[in-house]
Amino acid sequence: MAAATAEAAADSSTPLVSVLSYRWSDKNVFHAINEGRFPAEKIFDRPHFYALLDKMPVTRGHALLITKHPVATLLESKMPPEAMAGAMGDLQALSRAVQQATGCAGVRVRQNNGPAAGQVVPQLHFHVIPTESPEDEDPSKRSPLQDEDAGRLLAGIRNALPVEYSGAGVHAWIPTAAAMEALGCLLHSLCIPGTVLLLSGHLGSGKTAIARGIVRAFCGDPAMFVPSPTFLLNLTYQEDTAHEKDEPTQEQQQQPDQQQQQPDQQQQQQPDQQQPDQQQQQLQQQPDRQQQQQRQQGRCIHHMDPYRLGTTDKMAGLIDFESAFQNDVCVIEWPSRMPDSVMQLPRRRTIEVNIGGSGAQAAGRLVHISCSQEEPDLQQQQQQVQANGAPSSSSSSSSSGPCAQLLAQWRQSGLPEPQVKWKAAAEDTSDDESDGDAEDAAAVAARLQRRLQRKQQQQQQQQQLGGAAGQAPAGPPEGWLVLGIESSCDDTAAAVVRGDGKVLSHCIASQVGLHEQYGGVKPDVARDAHAAAIHSTVDDAIREAGIQPQQLSAVAVTIGPGLSLCLQVGVRHALQLSAQHQLPWVPVHHMEAHALMAAMPGVLQQQQQQQGEAAAAAAAATAAAQPGMSFPALLLLASGGHNMLVRCEGVGRHTVLGTTIDDSMGEAFDKVARLLGISAIPGGPHLERLAAKAVPEDLKRYKGQLMLPLRRDTTSCNFSFSGLKTSVGKIIEAEKSRLQQEGADEEATARVYAAIACLFQDVCVRFLEERTDRALARCRQDEAEAGQPMVTCLVVAGGVAANAKVRATLQAVAAKYGLACLVPPVQFCSDNGLMVAWTGVERLKLGLCRAPPPNMAAAEAAVEVLPRWPLGPVDVRGMSKQNAKHCKLLH
Missing domain, CATH: 3.30.428.10 (HIT-like)
Known part of the structure; x- marks a missing residue:
C-alpha cells in the first residue's frame, strides 16, 4: 500500500554524477x-x-x-x-x-x-x-x-488536508470485517427515506459487510441473516413497526387535547396571514410528522448487486426505482453496473462509499465516505424564514446539507461509535426502572442484575452469527490443534494440524468416477456427494488425530473461490462444529491455502514416513537443499480453475502480477484429454502419462502447428489457453479424419494421440516458463528501480504443479535467478484439507478469525460463501486495454 522508494546514501564506491549532469529518466x-x-x-x-x-x-x-x-x-x-x-x-x-x-x-x-x-x-x-x-x-x-500503519496514516493525513486535495467527506481505516459491518451500522444513521447509498470497490473488498451492517441496524436485529444479493440481484427488507403503532408516545397522547384548546379562528387562519414564528414552528414539526407517517407505513431498504448482469439494463425493471429513490433506502453494490436510466432518477440524498483493497488481505481497508447529493436543508429553510418571512424553494448544495456537515464533523473528530437501538435492548424493560417509590437494597440489586443480563444478551447477539472478530486460541501457537475442511470442487477433505506443523490426520473422500459421464464436474452432483461424505470425513480426521472435537483450538474452512453449492456444504459443517463446541472459525481463501503449503513445516517429513528408505533419503536430501518458503515470494498458481502469478509479501498480503484472460491450464488439459479419448477426471495426469509415450519422430509432423499464446503481448504476465485449446482441437479432428481414411489401427492411433498430447503439453509448459521468467524479471526490475525487495523463492502450487515437466522446467527458471523452486509433494498439489488447516494456523497467528455462532440456528443462517474472491489487488503494468477489460479478476 505504501508508496515509493526512500532515498538512501549513494554507494561510495560508485563515481558520483555531478548535479548539473544528473538527468531525469523515464525509468524511475x-x-x-x-x-x-x-x-x-x-x-x-x-x-x-x-x-x-x-x-x-x-x-x-x-x-x-x-x-x-x-x-x-x-x-x-x-x-x-x-x-x-x-x-x-x-x-x-x-x-x-x-x-x-x-x-x-x-x-x-x-x-x-x-x-x-x-x-x-x-x-x-x-x-x-x-x-x-x-x-x-x-x-x-x-x-x-507496514500496510496497517500506512492505512491509518493515509486516512489521517487525507482527513487533515483541505477538501480540494483529498475530496469532501471523511476517510477512514477499517481494520477488520467486523469493523466494516460496524461502519455500516454507523452509515445507517445517515440514511433518511430517499437515500441512495453507493458501495464501490473490488470483489472481496467488504461492500456486503457494510450493507449487512446497514440492514441489521435498519431492522434493529443484530443477528439478522443478510446474504449477498449477487444471485437474486435485489433483496428487500421492511421495517417492523407494529410495536410502535400500539404504543403512542406521551407527545401523541397530549396532542389531541392541545388541538381542542386551540381557537377555531386560529385553525382557519390562512398561510399568508401566519406569523414567521408560526411558519418556523410548522417547519420544525414537519419532519416529525413525516417520520411518524414513514414509521406507520413501514419503510423498506433495498440491497442490490447488479454485478452478474454486466452492463445490461435488466435491473431497471426489477423494482419501482422512481418510488424507491424517493421513499425508501437503496444500498447498491457495483453502482457502475446500474443502468444510466436508473441512476439519473432524482433522489433525496446520495452517499458514496469507496473501498480500497481486495481479496483475502490480512490488512484492513481504506474507505472514503462522501455525500454527493442532498435535498434542501430544513435548517437553512428555517433561517430563511427568520430572515425573509417565507421559505425559499432553492435547494442547498451537497457540501452544506446536514449529511455533508456531519461527515465534515467526523473528518475532524473521527468516526463515532454507532448508536443503534437493537430490538434485544428494547424488549423486557418494563421492570428496568423503579416505580418512584423507595426501593430496598435487594430490589435495586435485582434491577441492576436484570439490566446486566440484557446487556450481555445484546452483546451475544452482536456477535453477528459468527461474523464478528473472534479471539485466537489460548496458549502458545505451537500447541494449537486446527481442523481444516475443504469442499470447493470435487473432493471432500479434512485434516488436523498442530500449530508447529505436525500433521495429525489427513482424510479425503474422492469423487473419481462420479463426473465422467458429464464430461466435467457437475455442481449439484458434487454437492450431494460432499453432503454424503462430509460427516464421515471430518469424523475420521478427528478420530485419526486421536482427539475429541472439543479439544480443537479452531476450525478452518474454505469459503471461496470455488463452486458455490460445494462450498456451502463445507462451510455449513464448519459452522456447526464451531457453534456446538464454541470454537473460533477461520475463513480461508482456497488459492492462498495452496500457496502456503510450501511454508508448512513437516509436510516433507510426513511424506518421508510414507515412503521407502531410499525415497525417504532422497526426499531428506531435497529438503536439506531447499531453505523453505520465506517472504516475499513469487507464486505460480496453476490448477483447473486458476492460473496466476502472485507476489506474496506475507499471509493475506498478495499482489496479482498476472492472471488468465480466459481458461486455465488445468481446464485446457482436461478438455484436450477428453478430445484424446480420456474420460477420467481430472484428465491432466492421464494426459501427462500419454505424452510420455510419444515417439520423437512423430512430433516432426506437427512442427509449427502450435504456437505460444499471446505472442503480441510482450509486456504482461497474463495467461491465455482458450486459443491453444481450440487449435489442438482442430489438429485432433484433422488427424482423426486422416486416420479413418487410412484405416489406421489402434497402435497407430495411439501414437498420434501421444504425439499430440506431448506437443500440447510442451507448448503449455513453455508458456508457463515464458510468463514466470517475465514475472521474475519484473521483480528484479522493481528491486533496481523501486527498491522493492527481490523475491526469495519461486513457489509452484495447484494441481498442475504435480506435472513432472512443469516442475523441472520451473526449477530451471528459478535457478536462472539464483532462487529455490519450492513445490509441495505431489499428493498435496491437488485440493486437500491439510492446506486449509495450515492456512488457518497462519491466519490465527494474526488474529484473523471469527467468533463462533451462538447456536445451531445461527450457524445455519451464517452460511455464506464467496465463489468469486480475488486473492489481492492486480498489478496493471503491461496489461493491454483489451486484457484489462476481459481479464478474469475473479480468482
Whole structure:
C-alpha cells in the first residue's frame, strides 16, 4: 500500500554524477507511479505534484511530494513557472496534514539534488519528515512501512488536508470485517427515506459487510441473516413497526387535547396571514410528522448487486426505482453496473462509499465516505424564514446539507461509535426502572442484575452469527490443534494440524468416477456427494488425530473461490462444529491455502514416513537443499480453475502480477484429454502419462502447428489457453479424419494421440516458463528501480504443479535467478484439507478469525460463501486495454 522508494546514501564506491549532469529518466519509479505502471496509494494528486508515503520512512508519517514534470533536480529550468508557484502551497498543505495526523512536535522538510546530496531517484521531490527532536533522523533505524500503519496514516493525513486535495467527506481505516459491518451500522444513521447509498470497490473488498451492517441496524436485529444479493440481484427488507403503532408516545397522547384548546379562528387562519414564528414552528414539526407517517407505513431498504448482469439494463425493471429513490433506502453494490436510466432518477440524498483493497488481505481497508447529493436543508429553510418571512424553494448544495456537515464533523473528530437501538435492548424493560417509590437494597440489586443480563444478551447477539472478530486460541501457537475442511470442487477433505506443523490426520473422500459421464464436474452432483461424505470425513480426521472435537483450538474452512453449492456444504459443517463446541472459525481463501503449503513445516517429513528408505533419503536430501518458503515470494498458481502469478509479501498480503484472460491450464488439459479419448477426471495426469509415450519422430509432423499464446503481448504476465485449446482441437479432428481414411489401427492411433498430447503439453509448459521468467524479471526490475525487495523463492502450487515437466522446467527458471523452486509433494498439489488447516494456523497467528455462532440456528443462517474472491489487488503494468477489460479478476 505504501508508496515509493526512500532515498538512501549513494554507494561510495560508485563515481558520483555531478548535479548539473544528473538527468531525469523515464525509468524511475516516481514516473512509473504517476503513469500507473507501478502500484502505489497516493495521498493526493494535484495538477503538478502528487504525494505519497515513503516506503522506508525515517520516522512515522514520512511523506514525499513529487513533481509530475520530467525534472530531476531543483537546479533545472524546465519546471513550468505555474508548477513552481504551486509547489509551496502543496508542500505547506502536506506538511500541515502530516503534523496533524502524527501529532509530531516538528516537521523537517528536506530536498536533495544530485547523488552527492543523497538523491537516488532522478525526479524532483521533497521529503516531509515528522520529528520530535533534532536527533530524530537516524537512517539505521529505517524499516519498511507496514500496510496497517500506512492505512491509518493515509486516512489521517487525507482527513487533515483541505477538501480540494483529498475530496469532501471523511476517510477512514477499517481494520477488520467486523469493523466494516460496524461502519455500516454507523452509515445507517445517515440514511433518511430517499437515500441512495453507493458501495464501490473490488470483489472481496467488504461492500456486503457494510450493507449487512446497514440492514441489521435498519431492522434493529443484530443477528439478522443478510446474504449477498449477487444471485437474486435485489433483496428487500421492511421495517417492523407494529410495536410502535400500539404504543403512542406521551407527545401523541397530549396532542389531541392541545388541538381542542386551540381557537377555531386560529385553525382557519390562512398561510399568508401566519406569523414567521408560526411558519418556523410548522417547519420544525414537519419532519416529525413525516417520520411518524414513514414509521406507520413501514419503510423498506433495498440491497442490490447488479454485478452478474454486466452492463445490461435488466435491473431497471426489477423494482419501482422512481418510488424507491424517493421513499425508501437503496444500498447498491457495483453502482457502475446500474443502468444510466436508473441512476439519473432524482433522489433525496446520495452517499458514496469507496473501498480500497481486495481479496483475502490480512490488512484492513481504506474507505472514503462522501455525500454527493442532498435535498434542501430544513435548517437553512428555517433561517430563511427568520430572515425573509417565507421559505425559499432553492435547494442547498451537497457540501452544506446536514449529511455533508456531519461527515465534515467526523473528518475532524473521527468516526463515532454507532448508536443503534437493537430490538434485544428494547424488549423486557418494563421492570428496568423503579416505580418512584423507595426501593430496598435487594430490589435495586435485582434491577441492576436484570439490566446486566440484557446487556450481555445484546452483546451475544452482536456477535453477528459468527461474523464478528473472534479471539485466537489460548496458549502458545505451537500447541494449537486446527481442523481444516475443504469442499470447493470435487473432493471432500479434512485434516488436523498442530500449530508447529505436525500433521495429525489427513482424510479425503474422492469423487473419481462420479463426473465422467458429464464430461466435467457437475455442481449439484458434487454437492450431494460432499453432503454424503462430509460427516464421515471430518469424523475420521478427528478420530485419526486421536482427539475429541472439543479439544480443537479452531476450525478452518474454505469459503471461496470455488463452486458455490460445494462450498456451502463445507462451510455449513464448519459452522456447526464451531457453534456446538464454541470454537473460533477461520475463513480461508482456497488459492492462498495452496500457496502456503510450501511454508508448512513437516509436510516433507510426513511424506518421508510414507515412503521407502531410499525415497525417504532422497526426499531428506531435497529438503536439506531447499531453505523453505520465506517472504516475499513469487507464486505460480496453476490448477483447473486458476492460473496466476502472485507476489506474496506475507499471509493475506498478495499482489496479482498476472492472471488468465480466459481458461486455465488445468481446464485446457482436461478438455484436450477428453478430445484424446480420456474420460477420467481430472484428465491432466492421464494426459501427462500419454505424452510420455510419444515417439520423437512423430512430433516432426506437427512442427509449427502450435504456437505460444499471446505472442503480441510482450509486456504482461497474463495467461491465455482458450486459443491453444481450440487449435489442438482442430489438429485432433484433422488427424482423426486422416486416420479413418487410412484405416489406421489402434497402435497407430495411439501414437498420434501421444504425439499430440506431448506437443500440447510442451507448448503449455513453455508458456508457463515464458510468463514466470517475465514475472521474475519484473521483480528484479522493481528491486533496481523501486527498491522493492527481490523475491526469495519461486513457489509452484495447484494441481498442475504435480506435472513432472512443469516442475523441472520451473526449477530451471528459478535457478536462472539464483532462487529455490519450492513445490509441495505431489499428493498435496491437488485440493486437500491439510492446506486449509495450515492456512488457518497462519491466519490465527494474526488474529484473523471469527467468533463462533451462538447456536445451531445461527450457524445455519451464517452460511455464506464467496465463489468469486480475488486473492489481492492486480498489478496493471503491461496489461493491454483489451486484457484489462476481459481479464478474469475473479480468482
